[in-house]
Amino acid sequence: MKKILITGAAGFLGSHLCDRFINEDFHVIAMDNLITGDLNNIAHLFKLKNFEFYNHDVSKFVYVPGELDYILHFASPASPIDYLKIPIQTLKVGSLGTHNLLGLAKEKRARILVASTSEVYGDPLVHPQNEDYFGNVNTIGPRGVYDEAKRFQESITMAYHTYHGLETRIVRIFNTYGPRMRLNDGRVVPAFIGQSLRGEDLTVFGDGSQTRSFCYVDDLIEGIYKLLFSDYNYPVNLGNPDEISIKQFADEIIALTGTKQKVIYKPLPKNDPLQRQPDITRAKEILDWEPKVSRAEGMQKTLDFFKTFTKEELNKREHKDFSSYSQV
Structure with a gap:
């Protein structure tokens, strides 16, 4: 039985990865400090x-x-609320944490896949974003603690591959959604659904013309699985290229939930990306991967998950004003 270490295992993506590798008959070692993770995600x-x-x-x-045999490094705060609240920990897990795990992979002669992000592209000047684009990132802006942690993570991972011959993989993850997301953690899908289920107006930053591309979690996990067992060492975008504006997405959520909320507008946070759409040509060619789940199908599954929360849970789960946070 192959053995795999999954960090950030109690988080949204980490828990789904635990499920996948358990189902593939791996021995799974899950690791998480629970600073943003939830044991309920892996209790089963x-x-x-x-x-x-x-x-x-x-x-x-x-x-x-x-x-x-394998390491999947998914330990990191991933929402603006988290990395603005714990900026030092965010930088440390991307730098010191990655260094520690690369050292462990070297000692064990294990293959390691690190989770990077579309945020390495910053507020992009190239659209859609492909892996050869270097990005447009403000290193000292409010998002820099997350963006630069991930950019350093990629750099040190490639250094270990080049200098030590370590088997490394890098996935650049675009907006992903699905069951086990934390309600109202600042990311747009749970924020909109949470507001709808509470009967609140939906908050859109700026004029709502900024775009995002949402990938259902099952599709992403399949892409990560394929990347781990590929022979490709350089970054690979994984996401759904079906682009939509935030205003259009808010209207979709209102229609999906059957509610009658209005959309209200607040100022756009500093350095908030105006466009986000993955170029997945590389994933198609190297991994024979592309997303299968439509946004309508995936959003219905996600809504059904959030509907299982009680009214008390909906109201207490980090319900706060998101006006100072980026909409990701």
């Missing part, structure tokens, strides 16, 4: 013999006994 796995969990911060030394 604790009874399994081929699953183990460690409450640990990967910014500190990481020890895993015995053999290890």
